Amino acid sequence: MKAIQLTASSLTAFRATELPDPKAGPGEVLVRLRAAALNFADVAVATGAFPGATFPMVPVADGAGEVAALGEGVDAMGLGLVVGDRVIPHFMPNWQDGAMTPRNIAAMRGITLPGSLADYVVVPATSLVTLPAHLDFVQGATLPIAATTAWNATRSAQLRPGSVVVLLGTGGVSIFALQFAKAAGATVIIASSSDEKLERARQLGADHLINYRATPAWDEQVLKLTEGRGADLVVETVGGATFARALNAAAMGGTIFTIGFVSGSAISIDLLPIIVKALRIIGNSTGSAADLAEAARAIAAHRIVPVIDRVFDIADTAAAYAELSAGGRHFGKLAIAH
Ligand SMILES: NC(=O)c1ccc[n+]([C@@H]2O[C@H](COP(=O)([O-])OP(=O)(O)OC[C@H]3O[C@@H](n4cnc5c(N)ncnc54)[C@H](OP(=O)(O)O)[C@@H]3O)[C@@H](O)[C@H]2O)c1
Incomplete structure (x- = not known):
């Protein structure tokens, strides 16, 4: 698959590369990612201010896409997921509900786990939230953290x-x-x-x-x-x-x-x-997948449309990071489309 990797703690150390296609294991889902959105935390990772990242890595915590394949046992979990569903993978996939614990927040997409600048990602089925019907992938990608x-x-x-x-x-x-x-x-x-x-x-x-x-x-x-x-x-x-x-x-x-x-x-x-x-x-440290699901339901009920200042092409990832790290130029979110 195609991916962008961050090769060092630097706002410019991005390289386009090919990585092996990931495969969904038991209880996991393969997601075809379509969009990503930036947060201050992504800049902190790229400047070395956020502990836990090791390089090279696929950056950007937030993304959205569609279900490409279900791992063994996902059907039996009763989540109703089918291939083609439009989904948002939660930023901290092991924090499903309830209070945070050191264990459930240790894994973070785009920091200690592969992020959203790749064609595919494998995540636990329980970390997926349905994309509100009135939003496109780029809009949906802005939801997990913000x-x-x-x-x-x-x-x-x-x-x-x-x-x-x-x-x-x-x-x-x-x-x-x-x-x-x-x-x-x-x-x-x-x-x-x-x-x-x-x-x-x-x-x-x-x-x-x-x-x-x-x-x-x-x-x-x-x-x-x-x-x-x-x-x-x-x-x-x-x-x-x-x-x-x-x-x-x-x-x-x-x-x-x-x-x-x-x-x-x-x-x-x-x-x-x-x-x-x-x-x-x-x-507060973001929230659980259940919190994201509730936020998404509120967004669907009130037909809230995320405010996106600019959408960058994935080839212009360094420019997107530069825009966010410049501070105070954007209004709302900055996103990256695959
Ligand atoms: N702990 C958590 O759960 C959590 C989750 C998400 C984000 N965060 C943190 O929350 C912060 C904001 O995140 P974000 O994604 O919204 O960031 P952002 O999109 O980069 O927005 C930052 C905004 O802060 C405003 N600002 C800067 N200095 C200011 C000042 N002195 N007074 C008032 N406003 C000022 C600027 O607004 P104007 O351009 O309008 O002046 C700027 O656009 C970041 O530190 C981020 O790491 C924490």
Whole structure:
């Protein structure tokens, strides 16, 4: 099969190659991959910042494709999978449901397992989620990491009509969170470095827009917009540069869903806002295949269409990585079509 390999921890060490076709073993499925989508984690792998990868490897965690063959025993598992089904393989195939454990998150596609830049991949049948009918392969490929995380974020705060959600930036996770939060009837306040991106967010339903370059004290603006009450949920996608402001922007009993480190992960903070406002600081590492399945069902029910900024040809993989690692140029997701 044709594949792209990353041969070293470098943003440019990609090579097109031929690899043996994989075969599905018992309980496994052979998937013909059709598309992939990038996440910050893929860039972290390529820059050596994400532990666990060994080179050469087939990169990119997220993808989508169709069932090409079923391994022994898959029919008897009652999953209803047949050849030709359009599917999304989960990023952490051994984490099927329930709480994470060191064991079920050890295997990660595009990091410790082959990723999505190959014609075929073999995965456990139980890690496959049905691609929502209204999405194509490229749109479906954007779901495993970003949509699952955004779904878990909005679920963590039990959003209801009138809940206030703050989103930082307009990357993949924030834009899925915007779509899920609006589907739940929440009021969304979104911060971005770009007025043009803010306008695009408004068209997707964002209620209040803050340019964090023009208004660095965006937390005070959140308090003003909510008449001093603050946000029920802050999706903390940025990390070091914003965490203290996220605490200030939160309402009493509010949730800081802590996932991002685009601006670094080491900080010194004042604990008082957490104590005095009884905040819930929730860490998250993507989610299980069941979480992805639930996110996909929500996407199907609300006919949410993933927002994709650019689709690169697989031959232009290095350009796709360069675009993501440049930081802040894209809106939503970057994808790669096979
Ligand atoms: N732990 C988990 O479960 C999990 C899962 C998925 C992702 N993540 C992490 O979450 C983060 C975001 O992921 P992503 O895929 O959405 O990334 P992304 O698509 O690269 O988006 C990052 C966005 O952050 C915004 N940003 C940068 N500095 C900012 C600042 N100081 N204030 C506000 N916004 C700022 C920028 O938005 P503008 O251009 O609009 O300014 C940028 O586009 C990454 O660190 C990623 O590793 C964690």
